[in-house]
Amino acid sequence: MRFGVNYTPAEGWFHSWLDFSPSAVARDLEQIAGLGVDHVRVFPLWPLVQPNRTLIRASALDDVATVVDIAASFGLDVNVDALQGHLSSFDFVPSWLESWHRRNVFTDPDVVASTADYVQALSAALAGRPNLLGVTLGNELNQFAHAPHPTPHAVTDREAGNWLATMVAAARRGLGAPVPDAVPAPGLPSGVGREARRTAAPSVTVAQYDAAWYDDAQPFGPEHAAEHGDMTVTHSWVFNGAARVHGPLGTGSVRHGEYLLQLAAAWNRTAERPNWLQEVGAPTNVVPVDDAPAFLEGTIRHAVEVQQLFGITWWCSHDVARSLADFPELEYDLGLFTNDGRRKPTGERFAELARAFGDGAGAALERLAPPADALVLDDVLPDGRRAPDVRATAAPGGRFSLAWVALAESLGRGPQVVLRSRAGDSGLLAERGIRTLHDVPADTRAVHTAVAHPATMP
Known part of the structure; x- marks a missing residue:
C-alpha cells in the first residue's frame, strides 16, 4: 500500500510558487512525513512555468525539482x-489561452504542440530522481471540456x-521512457515494496x-x-450527491x-492494471467536522480492500x-494540518491508518483475494448498441449505484463491477477472481x- 497526501503549502497556498521558499517547503514536508506517509503529490502552476506559448521558465522547473529533492530528504x-x-x-x-x-x-495544433513541449520539459527536469513516483498530466483537466x-x-x-495520447507520450519522452505505438501495458503493480519501486520507471497517469x-x-x-497512462486514477468526492443520498x-x-x-x-482491459485513489477528502459542506475522522477511517478501510490498489493519496496536507x-x-x-501546522483529528486518524496499512500490513492486503462477486453494469443495450445512460445510472443515487451499495x-x-459487454469473457472474469x-x-x-460541480471541487 502507498499512503500519501496531496501537498497544499501552508504558507501562501499554491501562490507560494511566486515566492518560492525551500525552508517553508521543508517545514511542511517534515510535518507530512511525520504522518508516516510515503509520498506527496505536488502542483506547479502551469501559467507560472509556461507564461508564453514558447517560453518555459528554467527557474520554475528548478523550483519543482527542488521540492522533489527536499521531499527525498524526508523519505518521501x-x-x-x-x-x-x-x-x-x-x-x-x-x-x-484566454480572452484575445x-x-x-x-x-488547436499550436496549443497542443506547445503544451506537449511543457509536459516533456517538466518531465525531463525531474527525470532520474530516485524518489520521483511519476508525472500526472494535470488536475482534472476534463472539467474544461464540458458544462x-x-x-x-x-x-x-x-x-x-x-490529446491524452499526445500528452502521455510527451511525458514519457521527458522521462526517457519508451513510447509504445499502441495503448501501453499496465504500469507498476501494487504490492511492490518501496525500495523496489524506486528502481522502476516513474509512472505517467491521467x-x-x-x-x-x-x-x-x-x-x-x-x-x-482506463486506456491511457500506467494506472487508472480516481478522484472521490462525496459532495457529488453521495452524501446527500446516503x-x-x-x-x-x-x-x-x-x-x-x-x-x-x-473499464480496465486487463486484471493487472493498478488502480489509484489519487484524491479523496472529507468535505465539510456535507461531512460535519466532528464526523470527518470517522468518515476518513471508513473510506480508507473500505478502499484498501480493492484489488490492484496502488495507493491512497488524501486531500490534503494543510488547510487554506x-x-x-x-x-x-x-x-x-x-x-x-491547520494552516499553522497543528495536526488535526483527521491527521491523527490518518497517521494511525498509515501505520496500520503501511508496508507491513500492505503485504497481507496483497494476499487478500479480490471480491468474488460482481455487479453487472449495462454498458450495452440488448441489440449490442452502447447504452445512452451508462454513466448516469452509475452516478450517486442512480439505479446501478444504489444496487452496488445494497449488495x-x-x-x-x-x-467488483463487470461491464455487460465483457460479462461473457470467462478468461477475464477468472483473471479478476470473479465467480x-x-x-x-x-x-x-x-x-x-x-x-x-467543478466550482466546489479541490
Whole structure:
C-alpha cells in the first residue's frame, strides 16, 4: 500500500510558487512525513512555468525539482502534476489561452504542440530522481471540456483521446521512457515494496474528475482513464450527491471511494492494471467536522480492500489560510494540518491508518483475494448498441449505484463491477477472481443523480 497526501503549502497556498521558499517547503514536508506517509503529490502552476506559448521558465522547473529533492530528504516520494489547470475552484490557465488569445486547449495544433513541449520539459527536469513516483498530466483537466464549466473548450471523445495520447507520450519522452505505438501495458503493480519501486520507471497517469464516470455528456470518459497512462486514477468526492443520498457516514458515502475504484476497474482491459485513489477528502459542506475522522477511517478501510490498489493519496496536507479570499468554505478545512501546522483529528486518524496499512500490513492486503462477486453494469443495450445512460445510472443515487451499495451491505465487502459487454469473457472474469455475477434488481429505483460541480471541487 502507498499512503500519501496531496501537498497544499501552508504558507501562501499554491501562490507560494511566486515566492518560492525551500525552508517553508521543508517545514511542511517534515510535518507530512511525520504522518508516516510515503509520498506527496505536488502542483506547479502551469501559467507560472509556461507564461508564453514558447517560453518555459528554467527557474520554475528548478523550483519543482527542488521540492522533489527536499521531499527525498524526508523519505518521501513525489508525484508531480503537470497542468494546473484547476485547483480548489480556481482555474490556472496561461494568458495565451484566454480572452484575445482564446484557443482550444485540446484541439488547436499550436496549443497542443506547445503544451506537449511543457509536459516533456517538466518531465525531463525531474527525470532520474530516485524518489520521483511519476508525472500526472494535470488536475482534472476534463472539467474544461464540458458544462458546468462556464467557458468550456469543445472536444469530441476521439479528440480527447488524441490529446491524452499526445500528452502521455510527451511525458514519457521527458522521462526517457519508451513510447509504445499502441495503448501501453499496465504500469507498476501494487504490492511492490518501496525500495523496489524506486528502481522502476516513474509512472505517467491521467487524472479526471468524476464526471468521466458519472456524466454521459462528458467527452473524457471511462475508456480514457482506463486506456491511457500506467494506472487508472480516481478522484472521490462525496459532495457529488453521495452524501446527500446516503448521509455523511452512510454506506454509500464511506464506501464511495471503494465504489469508484471498482467502477473504474471495470473499464480496465486487463486484471493487472493498478488502480489509484489519487484524491479523496472529507468535505465539510456535507461531512460535519466532528464526523470527518470517522468518515476518513471508513473510506480508507473500505478502499484498501480493492484489488490492484496502488495507493491512497488524501486531500490534503494543510488547510487554506483564512487570510486568502473567495475560496468555497469547505476548502478552508480540508487539511490534515491547520494552516499553522497543528495536526488535526483527521491527521491523527490518518497517521494511525498509515501505520496500520503501511508496508507491513500492505503485504497481507496483497494476499487478500479480490471480491468474488460482481455487479453487472449495462454498458450495452440488448441489440449490442452502447447504452445512452451508462454513466448516469452509475452516478450517486442512480439505479446501478444504489444496487452496488445494497449488495455491498449484504456481502460485507464491496463487489467488483463487470461491464455487460465483457460479462461473457470467462478468461477475464477468472483473471479478476470473479465467480458470481449479479444483475441490478428490477425494483431498484434511482433517487438522485448528480455530477460534482467543478466550482466546489479541490
